[in-house]
Amino acid sequence: MSRKLLEMDGPEWVRRGVITEDQRAQLLALYPSEANAIGLLPLLGSLLVLLSALSVVAANWQSLPELLRLGLLLATLVAAYAGGEYFRRRGNTSLGMGLVALGLVVFGVSIVLTSQLYQLIGYDLTGLLAWAVAGMGLTWLYRSRLLFLLTVIISGIVQGYNTGQLGAFSYLTAAGTALGLGLYWWRRPDALLGGVLAGGLLWQAALLINHLHVKITWFFIPAMLVYALGDWQADRPAGRALQGPPLAAAFLFTLGLALFGESDFYAGQLRAPLVPYLAALVAVLALSVVGKQRRGRLSSATDWLLLLPGFYFTGGLPLAVATLVVLYAYSGSVLLRAHQEQNPDRVTLGTVLFVLTTAVAYFKLTWGFFDKSLFFLLGGLLLLSLSWWLQRRAARTLAAANAASASAASAAPKP
Amino acid sequence: MTEPLLSPLNPVPAAALALPAHHRRWLLWLVAAQVLFVLGVAVAGYATAALGRSITLQTEPVDPRDLLYGDHLRLRYQISELPGSLWRGSTLPRRKDAAYVLLEPQAAGVDYAAVGIYPEAPATTGQQVVLRGSVQDVWRRGLRLRYGLERYYVPETMNRQMRQRRRLRVQISIAPWGQARITQVDTLGAVR
Numbered sequence: 001m002s003r004k005l006l007e008m009d010g011p012e013w014v015r016r017g018v019i020t021e022d023q024r025a026q027l028l029a030l031y032p033s034e035a036n037a038i039g040l041l042p043l044l045g046s047l048l049v050l051l052s053a054l055s056v057v058a059a060n061w062q063s064l065p066e067l068l069r070l071g072l073l074l075a076t077l078v079a080a081y082a083g084g085e086y087f088r089r090r091g092n093t094s095l096g097m098g099l100v101a102l103g104l105v106v107f108g109v110s111i112v113l114t115s116q117l118y119q120l121i122g123y124d125l126t127g128l129l130a131w132a133v134a135g136m137g138l139t140w141l142y143r144s145r146l147l148f149l150l151t152v153i154i155s156g157i158v159q160g161y162n163t164g165q166l167g168a169f170s171y172l173t174a175a176g177t178a179l180g181l182g183l184y185w186w187r188r189p190d191a192l193l194g195g196v197l198a199g200g201l202l203w204q205a206a207l208l209i210n211h212l213h214v215k216i217t218w219f220f221i222p223a224m225l226v227y228a229l230g231d232w233q234a235d236r237p238a239g240r241a242l243q244g245p246p247l248a249a250a251f252l253f254t255l256g257l258a259l260f261g262e263s264d265f266y267a268g269q270l271r272a273p274l275v276p277y278l279a280a281l282v283a284v285l286a287l288s289v290v291g292k293q294r295r296g297r298l299s300s301a302t303d304w305l306l307l308l309p310g311f312y313f314t315g316g317l318p319l320a321v322a323t324l325v326v327l328y329a330y331s332g333s334v335l336l337r338a339h340q341e342q343n344p345d346r347v348t349l350g351t352v353l354f355v356l357t358t359a360v361a362y363f364k365l366t367w368g369f370f371d372k373s374l375f376f377l378l379g380g381l382l383l384l385s386l387s388w389w390l391q392r393r394a395a396r397t398l399a400a401a402n403a404a405s406a407s408a409a410s411a412a413p414k415p
Numbered sequence: 416m417t418e419p420l421l422s423p424l425n426p427v428p429a430a431a432l433a434l435p436a437h438h439r440r441w442l443l444w445l446v447a448a449q450v451l452f453v454l455g456v457a458v459a460g461y462a463t464a465a466l467g468r469s470i471t472l473q474t475e476p477v478d479p480r481d482l483l484y485g486d487h488l489r490l491r492y493q494i495s496e497l498p499g500s501l502w503r504g505s506t507l508p509r510r511k512d513a514a515y516v517l518l519e520p521q522a523a524g525v526d527y528a529a530v531g532i533y534p535e536a537p538a539t540t541g542q543q544v545v546l547r548g549s550v551q552d553v554w555r556r557g558l559r560l561r562y563g564l565e566r567y568y569v570p571e572t573m574n575r576q577m578r579q580r581r582r583l584r585v586q587i588s589i590a591p592w593g594q595a596r597i598t599q600v601d602t603l604g605a606v607r
Binding site: 074107111114116118119120 | 438439441442445446448449450452453454456457459460461463464486487511551561567568594596597598
């Protein structure tokens, strides 16, 4: 509920006798309006002045004396932080945090521009690592979601620059992201931040796999470690959000393999050695299952069906069939659980995954055998009937759920 | 993302809104550390030029079209690719190993050339200097090395002077603590 709604509809509620005037005042007090005394016009005006100053500086950057350049950078840095703190204290939190975030960005820009100024490129990674560390410090200090988001992005950029430009992977940056931000998320669980953190960690894991030139499927070991961390998190929505990106990555990977796997030209880069890979995967699985059991969510262990190593089958048809079996096992289990839990969002997700898998399966397995028009006709009919059947099931499940909740409500004692 | 990160439903606890005193102190430290870090980068660059030993190296011809793509030139030095016979380690070099290249001025000119590649920093005599790099590539007869000096951020004054592929003479300053930076770049004759 927002204050705006309360302000608009509140008098009407009082008139209808839903709440008393006193209660309306109490409700309003629960949602304090931000004390943004600052008007829009002065803000826009100062923004324009700032932009003009920026363009003057940018146009003459090369011809400014070195010390002046350095001074300008540092002054901007300090001013952004000081301004952020000033507005926060006046209760204007959004603007304040925006300025602090700007300060963090200026810090990174300062490092880069100063290094260029003195022709320092070097092979050491400390310069940009300091940027990520500063972001983590600020995140912990301000407990801000905005800064958390920004720090995940910065760490990803730093790691991308390291591997791309300097040809080295910074394990410190990766460990810092995992520990510094992971611990923050662990203490203050949050769904959005969980998804973002998982995405950032997967990005760095992918860069590491690429940097080490090891087989691609090793990626799923760190990815599923992230997943397992979500199992241990007490806050269910936050844990689920952290598990979203690893599952999405696994699903897309398997789907891609089912679609394009038969060419096998990358076979040399794909398959990790069977025994070490399975051993590592089983270890992560055990970690995950213990976490699920501790938190009483063993039913979600079906997620792991997606990690069945069907990709060890080689060649065209066996690989396609194996990956499709994996996809069907997973999307079928999602559907089944959704119907058991009577969860409408899950039903939708499961339906989409199932239909997608069926489309791929049909495309892969029948393309060669059919005349093209027959192929499309039968495929369309198959998908239509499948979606009709799934929707009917979903409608029935949800109707049953509604009936159950309605009867529960009527059975409840009246106050 | 359109959703505000701090919605009214998800307010910051009142205690966090005004940071307590020790938080303010931490913030002060954090900002001071950032300022000092940037200053440190500047001082390191300045000190490397002021206290370091200056040498000159020749590059392979540089393509002026590089300038079209950005603000820096990509430099390839004559010592960027060296014959394997210069390797002085007991085991064969591998990718990403550190490599210390011993440089000596050629008898005729002022430009320095490599006389040996070592896995550990070697002792120097007289005019010799050591430049630290890392092995990028190894093949049967040679090595490709990287020194962290492969980019030159071109100042406005030099911009667009070059019309043809040219060799460059690059002046490099090597600090006693091993850090190196480019201090000056001059163009040599054009190469056809």
